Amino acid sequence: NAGVTQTPKFQVLKTGQSMTLQCAQDMNHEYMSWYRQDPGMGLRLIHYSVGAGITDQGEVPNGYNVSRSTTEDFPLRLLSAAPSQTSVYFCASSHVRDSSYEQYFGPGTRLTVT
Amino acid sequence: GQSLEQPSEVTAVEGAIVQINCTYQTSGFYGLSWYQQHDGGAPTFLSYNALDGLEETGRFSSFLSRSDSYGYLLLQELQMKDSASYFCAGVNSGGYQKVTFGTGTKLQVIP
Numbered sequence: 001n002a003g004v005t006q007t008p009k010f011q012v013l014k015t016g017q018s019m020t021l022q023c024a025q026d027m028n029h030e031y032m033s034w035y036r037q038d039p040g041m042g043l044r045l046i047h048y049s050v051g052a053g054i055t056d057q058g059e060v061p062n063g064y065n066v067s068r069s070t071t072e073d074f075p076l077r078l079l080s081a082a083p084s085q086t087s088v089y090f091c092a093s094s095h096v097r098d099s100s101y102e103q104y105f106g107p108g109t110r111l112t113v114t
Numbered sequence: 115g116q117s118l119e120q121p122s123e124v125t126a127v128e129g130a131i132v133q134i135n136c137t138y139q140t141s142g143f144y145g146l147s148w149y150q151q152h153d154g155g156a157p158t159f160l161s162y163n164a165l166d167g168l169e170e171t172g173r174f175s176s177f178l179s180r181s182d183s184y185g186y187l188l189l190q191e192l193q194m195k196d197s198a199s200y201f202c203a204g205v206n207s208g209g210y211q212k213v214t215f216g217t218g219t220k221l222q223v224i225p
Contacts, residue, residue: 033213040218042201042215042216042218043157043201043215044215045213045214058212059214090157100159101162101213102147102159102162103147103159103213105157105158106156107155107156
């Protein structure tokens with residue numbers, strides 16, 4: 001099992017550019033989510049999904065779009081990058097019916113917007 | 115919504131015991147998780163408390179008191195590799211494991 005994979009590992013964008021952060025998992029997890037982590041801070045939930053075709057907003061959804069067409073993939077799209085979106089982005093997945101509520105995280109994408 | 119507060123930094127000596135506290139204000143609280151994150155790495159799951167009381171997993175234990183809206187992570191026999199950030203995370207009772215992370219505590223273990 002590769003677990004949760006994210007690409008790219010690093011990305012530099014100019015203000016106004018768009019891009020898609022990729023996330024995939026091979027554990028057949030129903031639940032997938034995107035977080036951002038700013039320096040010295042906790043993780044904030046951007047969007048989440050409880051299965052293919054079902055997504056919902058988290059705490060900080062503005063400026064981001066998601067879709068879930070398959071169980072395995074959950075891409076995050078930045079529509080028009082802004083310097084405030086400079087952050088580390090983590091994707092996570094878990095089973096919905098796992099009573100331990102354990103989330104598995106990908107290695108992260110470090111994004112800089114200039 | 116949920117908000118979870120933690121001390122920002124804690125320093126402890128190798129071989130000692132340290133407690134990292136987490137207080138929360140939340141509606142629809144279901145349970146409390148703990149995650150460890152080393153610098154430059156991804157968070158990794160440590161424990162989850164659904165019920166009041168102590169859960170023990172090796173050198174790590176986690177405690178929850180719903181009546182006090184309070185929990186803590188206890189690390190025993192500290193090792194240098196335990197130097198990391200520790201996050202509590204509230205699981206929302208709305209289901210589907212929607213999780214809110216606390217502010218995080220940076221633990222420094224010194225010789």
